[in-house]
Amino acid sequence: MKYINTIKCMFSHGRAIPIPITTIGMRLPRNRTYVKRVAASKLQALGMVENTKSWLNTSTINLLLLIVTLLIPLQARAAEKIDFTNPLVSGFLDPPKAAKPSIYWLWLNGYVNRDYLQTELKQFSEKGIGGLCIFDMGARGDTKAAPPAGPAYMSDEFIENIAYTLELAGKFNLDVQLAACSSWDLGGSWVQPHHASMGLYHTKIRIKGPADYDRVLPFPELPPNRPKTPDGKPAFVKNAAVLAIPEAKRQPAHEFIFKLPRNDIHRIDHVILYNAQSDNPKRYGKLHLFARDFSVAVSAGNLEEQSFREIIRDSLTPDTKAQRFNFRQAEARYVRLRVYNGHNTNFNMVQLAEFEVYDTNGNNIAASKEIDRTKDSALIILSNSQRASDAKWNADNLNDGQKSGPNGTWLSVGPPPLVIKDRSRILDLTKQVNIEGKLTWKVPPGEWTIIRFVCANTGEKLKVPSPNSDGLATDHFSHEATRVFIQYITNRLKQKIGDLRPTALKQLYLPSYEVRGATWTPDFLEQFEKYCQYDMTPYLPALAGCVIENQDITSRFLYDYRKMLGDLLVDAYYRTASETANEANLGIEAEAGGPGPPVHQVPVDALKALGSIDEMRGEFWPWREYRSQLWIVKETACAAHIYGRRRVHMEAFTGFRHWQDGPFDLKPSADRAFCEGMNHVVWHTSSHQPPEAGKPGWVYGAGSHLTPNLTWWSKAKPFIDYLSRCSFMLQQGLFAADVCYYYGDQGFNFVPAKHIDPSLGYGYDYDVANSEVILNRMSVKDGRFTLPDGMHYELLVLPDRKDMNLQVLRKIKEFLTAGGTVVGPKPVQSNGLTDYPIKDQQVKQLADLLWGDCDGKKVFEHRYSDGKIIWGRSLREILLARGISPDFHYTSDKDDTDLDYIHRRTAEGDIYFIRNRKNRREFVNAYFRVTARAAELWLPETGIILQQPVYEQKPDGIRVPLELASFGSLFVVFRKPVSRPHLVSLDPGINATIVGEREVRVTVFKNGSYKMKTSDGRNIKFEIDQIPSAFQLTGPWDVNFAAGWGAPDSATFAELKSWTKHKNPGIRNFSGTACYKREFVIPPQWFENGNPVRDTLRRKIFLDLGKLWALGEVTLNSQSLGILWKPPYRVEITKAARASQNKLEVEITNTWANRLVGDAKLPPDQRYCKTNITYSGTPGIPWKNIPLRESGLLGPVELVQAVEKTISLTK
Template identity: 30%
Template sequence: MFARGVDAARFSADTSVMSIRSFLIFVVTALAVGTSHADAQRTATPRAATARVDTAARLPLDRSFRTPPDDAKPRVWWHWMNGNVTREGITADLEWMKRVGIGGMQMFDGSLGTPQFVENRLVWMTPAWKAAFRHAAAEANRLGLEMTMAASGGWSETGGPWVKPTQAMKKVVWSDTTLEGPRRFTGTLPRPPSNNGPFQGMRNSPGLDFPTEKDLPGAKPIAEAPEAAPDPTFYADTKVLAYRLPDSNVTMRDANPRVTTASGEVNAALLMDGDFGETLSLAIPDGAQETWVQFEFPTPFHAEAFTFAGAPALQFVGAPPIPQGRLEWSDDGKEWATLVTLPGDEATSAMFPARTYNFEPATARFYRVVMKPHPPNPFGAAMGVPQAKAITISELELSSAPRVNRWQEKALYGILNEYGPALATLETDPAIPVSGVVDLTARLRPNGTLDWTVPAGRWAVLRLGYSLEGTKNHPASPEATGYEVDKLNRLHVSSYIDRYTSQIKSALGPLYGKSFRYLLLDSYEAGMENWTDDMIAQFKTRRGYDPTRYLPVLTGRVVGTAAESDKFLWDYRRTIADLFADNHYGTIADALRKQGLGLYAEAMGADFPTHGEGLQDKGRVGIPMAEFWTPGPGQDDGPNHIADMREAASAGHIYGKPIVAAESFTTMPPPMVPAFSQSPYYLKRLADRALVNGINRFVIHTSVHQPFVDDEHKPGMTLGFFGQHFTRNTTWAEQAVGWTTYLARASHLLQQGRFVADLAYFYGEGAPNAVPYWKKVDPVPPAGYDYDWVNAEVILGRMKYEGGALQLPGGMRYRALVLPADVTQLTLPMVRKLRDLVYAGATLIAPPPVGTPSLSDGAAGDDSVQAIASIVWGDIDGKNVTSHEFGLGKVYWGRPVADVLAAADVAPDVSFRGASDAKLAWIHRRTPDADIWFVANQQERPEQVTASFRLAAKIAELWDASTGATTPATYTSANGRTEVPIALDPYGSIFVVFRRGTTATERTIPPETRATLATLPGPWTVTFQPGRGAPTEPVRFDALTSWSKSSDAGVRYFSGTATYAFEIDAPAEAFRPGNRIELDLGGVKEIAEVRVNGEAIGGVLWKPPYRADITDALVRGTNRVEVLVTNLWPNRMIGDLQPGVTQTYTFTDFRPFTKDSPLLESGLLGPMKLDVVQRAEP
């Protein structure tokens, strides 16, 4: 039992000491803090769809492992590109998927400017398109494939041409009017900006035009699109609020500074006019290290905050809209000191173009904004976006009044990775008193005029409303493109999904809910949204107070105190995140469930793309998804994708969802892997890493629909730069079954039972929130122990302490709850819950909380949190005092997590002895009948290790997902652990399975012996696949060497399958009892198959060692051996680009290579040999 041991009888009997004291502590603590009105909202347990899992329970596990069920098979994304769709292509695609072990396809209707190649382009949702779609569903039904479709045109997110402006995504906008009193005012308040864009009057960026090849063979002329009508706009009023301005308030524009720049004269008025829609461009000379804008005031100017506003950038590929740099101040314009550092891009994918910093009040005549050139964007360069040579600025403002620090991101116009104490607003005077905010909404007439008797003094009047973000779904065909629906509004989302599914139903008829079973939400790329029609009512319901008097904080003003304003914004962000989870993901999942469908969703996606809370969002959907990408040779995928996988898996575990999927092997041009260059072996390390991070269903990116069924259109249609290009036209398409079966076997085992973890890491209550990838977690999870991330919703509504562990309804058990070092603010409901868990016996590793982040906890919230902390945490300071007992449990802080676990006799779940620099990854699942560990070698070298597992009295077995073989293992058991020696190939992996009980403490399986009988010197007769430019007659190879080194251009540039034929005399050893003869091919690029005397041997060899047991096919005397070797497409594609080429052999809809692109090693590289192998029977 992980909790401190307690003598139950003594605890009950010793009422004079133990029970009464503990009981009084508990009661006094509860009475000291009372009950918050927001508790019920925070503890609500969501409803979410669950996936059907065919665990093949009717079969023994080893049999279902060898032949995995459909639920374990990988799916593929199936993009229909800009109407290039044919009925015969659909059938060919799906039959190939079924043939090679793919379990289903997830269909997108998209466009990256794809040219038209088919005779008749199928336009989205026209009768012809619906007929093709229905044919796809019928074929999926015939073949037993699961069919899914994206929830909009393109891949992000939920939008279409039927979304009305009133239903689209919204943002807060406002106008300012200054009035002098006392007098009666009956004038017009300026209407806030009503244009589409991310902030005030800013316009959206024009969007990325994907590079389109205009001269591709077979492309139809692209008709010029008619000039589009302007997008409709929308505006509605929310509130009119007034507050008195301090006498000291002076605007920068009123102070009339002289403006100069390093680049000469500019229109200085643009920088101070409050219009974020008009910009100026500040050129940076080539080679310059920085540029600047200087403000010289006639008299010293008092400043407390600084705002830099640029212009929206192209998502992912553009330059950051705010450069690196600094704000400086000076008394004489010669000696400068830094007031504020501009950090530039801050690692989120939602780069926002306006940012405000507050600072200790400063007074000076000179202020200077110094900016550095934008760094190059490699993704932008790959997409043809030139590097920015200038800095775009819409506003530069020094404010003499207090402003909330980083208020644009805190109010969710933009986003930050975290909103911790480092971003707290400084306490300065004068702030706006809460009671001083006057609600004039009832005095605003429909025509925008205000009738108000202004009291004495200067007053600011805010006319607050909302307009559209203007975001559209992308990258969709024009006919499928429209506004993204308001994600925060249940009624609008319901209307959207009802309309969308009704179109699908009309196309599919009875196949809807049969072969067609899911919708898919891809990673969120629709940007930010911070308002909806019923926002105030939703806020009142969810936070328990009226936000009206705090609404000026959404414009940067400080209301009440700086701490109050920050707490209001915490509540505001939390409300938006809850609405996003409930009304977007939750509403869609519920609507589909009622229709008999499920929902896959990358909710909200990697890279912190929007205002959600990752675990909560993923918890709302039936099948939570992550994504991971394919890096270039020698590189690792980013920590953002590791965190996303861990988040998806954690959501699956804590919300009780058995399937956790991932968009898999996505890629784009260098620095990632080049197009068409991924082999199964190249991808295996990435797949294994996904498996150990909790993924148990692969969704391969991507298998673009191939409309043509001839040999002249290969490799065929693509998603442009993006994706693996895994289609029936891939060179190794028919050999893919070895790879897909590996993925299916591994996924099947990791769908069994439940995940085993000792630790639950809590990432805090705030929003937006995601499993952190931008920093190291403190304290670090120790080696040998696995963990989940948990959120407030699960702790408050689902977690209990029972039976020596923290438990969740789905069966998850944890031995300790860990709060990272930066989680130091907790709401009252959370600190009460932690108190109760510890009192019941839980172990908590956490810093003492210092207060509440929320105004919902009332004026005394900080004091109440500290009162509980003083009892539960006692005198813990993390240095001199690192533990404290409370009730039956214990709190720790300042000790390594491993030491805490060891003190509780919780040994590592697994440990390894072997090379000190080995890189092994693992995961553990447990069923009622078995413990299953998966161990993966993450280096391209063999490893010999001894693994020690926290388990005894069971027999160890080794299960190989690449072959389906299950073999007994050598093991020794002692002291509650079992040690198993494991040999791993380069990037190799193995399952260690314990199913059967035993009283034996050891078993030894003699190792196999291997000896070389002969090295095969050749020659080899090589016959190349016809139609790829290679010689039509067999070619003699006297040595095994790469095709790319051949002097024959037809061989050098060949892509496809070539057959090496040769003869061997069967050695006498082949016929001795107990001997097995293996043909070892040596190096292979990329995939091999072996035939002996016409008989296929050993299946598809797609990873080293490339060996085939040929014993049973050998005959005495001469044997004919054929080795079929398949390489990848790039060499032939590069060959078609060589000067003077008149006949080409490849077709694609984009050109990823040039004539000078490097060729890939290809073919059979050897050395080839025959081995004799002896394996002892166990």
């Protein structure tokens, strides 16, 4: 037997529409004919063929009916004529390539078996994969079990492999991307030091004048892995500046200032501090770098020194436990922490793990795990460690120092900072230093601090390159370095392959930015002056931890520096890469928005970076401990929405669990990502698996490995089709949102995972926009904030900040003039030092004009021109007052029912995707903000479209009763006018199907009294009392295990139980497919003349498998009834069942995890599996310590009968 992907029905208009079969895993002989020419007008939805003429053969009828019966139980179903020529319908049934998942196809260690490429790509295509991202990558794990080293990235042999792959990909209709380097951070063996990653390094010395100074200044300590010349000197060095600072005094302590959330005044009563254990105990000794004396001060006003009041001064003990300090209740908008010294007097550094401030309700309000610039929650706004450094443990790293929990460390670099009160007295000695770094200077009287700044290579290299492909990371802030790099790749490809346009190669891929320490480029000073219109040289000491004049001036300079650095990364890297690739007829797809803090410190406006490339990609990790920190979905979706991009690509299922998960385990995370805006899956990962790899084979050190070596590969297509259908539907039309948050202009900006803003509440969705979009793409039409492609929002919400870019404020004035409604606090100053303080005055004057007397406390609204400013009211209150009810909400009998949703609008109607976040079945009344439209249920796991016969128009939308399975999901589509008559209520647990125009057929699984109500007010009641009790299949099962994986060929299970509870270790640790076999006789009273008893009702018989893991496939009397990969594990057997003996086979497939656990406890020469991965989880836990996963058919297995009854809606 072989699987048939689809049945193609040829309609009278000549179009062949594929009807998906492998969505339910239908197995059919190849030598049968299943294709007939039929009239489209005669084909009923769902294969309801009662009215179909005899030219549909029996096999086709049975097949279509079977597709129908495999539906999950729904509260309401209906049949109607489906227009298969409709693009939405045909695309849902047979998703196009643009909706099919792509895969990271890893060539580990660069190794490729060309003889196996055709076999592998053919399998990808047959399973529904739409594209490949070829990723040259080094192998992790056991190097002895890893693939051999292959050719270097971009070598002749490598490109020959690419060329052959492109030929095969075209044959199998697969699109191809090529990662632009081996592993990530854009680099290669051809990158020269002057184009490599750069940092700014410095040294400080103190000298006393008057004197004649004629010496070589100390050279900064550079990273040890920097590129060197043969004589050991740095391969690239450029003096950035040498500055002399007179009589600068140090602050008495290391100082950190925190702004508490939302600019509010909070009442606080205690703090908790954690000392940090050093990561270098040999150097620092038993005392490590434990902090000792500290003080805490608060300000309820501004940041000026005189506004702070000290509330506690105390000492920390030299340990890492939580240390609590109580004080009298104090009001605070800002909290200042000063650390004066440490326990280890041999070093002038200290380390802290965490500082927490608690309000009187017991909430920690000084720490933020996420960056949300729309809320601007607690963050460090001032610290005096090395400000520009992107060191791993630096408090003031590029995301303003946010760390989560005591597992983050703040490192004070060196002694407390210098305070430079008079910037004009700083002397620039750069021209008095020769190429060797020798300073010749007549030192004036007094104490002087000399700071030498040097631009040099960071030594950053590729993260995990294949053995022959290592090289330096490029300078991401250099236009020239990026252009040269991309041109090298495109020129090499064109030299060997020729014109790339006819090939399957569509894009180059730039992975996530994870460069460390890159904060400079050789011409940064010159570019800064053009960008910010002032010379940054006198402010350079701020990048070495100094305070320039005062805290406000220093912070303003750092704003300009970070804004410049972020925009330079966008222009020099992402935009230049796109422009250069486009010249070679290739696009650029990139994970340009992160992942950002706290995992990686990316110096960029994430939305702007994503908007600068051709295709944008995010990522999500389903199982990470703090998974929202690596959940870059909402950010990517927002960028796509505001920049007018159709597809939201997502690196999906990344993690370290390695074969522990089946499709149902992965589904909840996929559904969450769909609800945040993902509409194209890029599966992480699928390594090249030639036969010599063994099984489960060679894989990368992270990922959920979708390869032909999967135990469940033969059963993978239903889940892949599910992802394709969801993606297709969510690529339609435009995202529907009521609110657009502006996240400010701080330079390093990121959008956190989707969450419910308490001010907005559940049922309203949102986007986040940046300055570039507001200034260049947004306008107000008919009172709505509108983008060129039609996206629109009711409200524009300003960030919770006191500063604002002047150009953005002027644009807000335009929005108000055009009739927009803007919500948020009044800015009181500009940001940065450009045209300071003139811009401050301009911002204040314009804000006073626009906000008028609106202060957010007593006056909440101010009308300006045709628009309105609102401050101090909740977003939900504002929307409801405008007559805008929630877009989606629901009611349930359970208090903890938890549903999520996303809404897309098309010219044809509205598409809602609903997911159940609970692992249990839910019955809800769902309300959709739609008027006068009939509801349809589109089921992505099967490709079935149902008209929902039960719905009711309410003042706040259409009420639709829904049943959702455990972690279930579906689409509710509104695209047709309301039909009459229809049902407005129906008892839960009943399936209803509209028959013709005025009848409904109900399907009932339990005896009882039932009632329904029609749209014209009729109450219909009926009794069902003829359903027998479920018939349980007890007794022994014969189980055949796939050979070669440790289990016996067969075993008898007296009762159903997990394989992991079996006494035989081969069964206990078995991975693969086992076939459960048994014979049974259905109770005689269930049949009459060999058919299910009909009496006055139509009866159906279902096989319910109860519980299983991970996937099942049912065959009854040699007829395959489908693949079951998600609950309920129930299938209709009415047509396949016999009144006599029935032969049942149930194939159950688990994952590789249990066999890997068992192998880890065996000597190497007795193991069954072959792979380079010896661990699972975070951190890497050896397989032998991983718990076995419950596997097999667990039951109870029973036969369930249901009855159908036809009821008139008009009599």
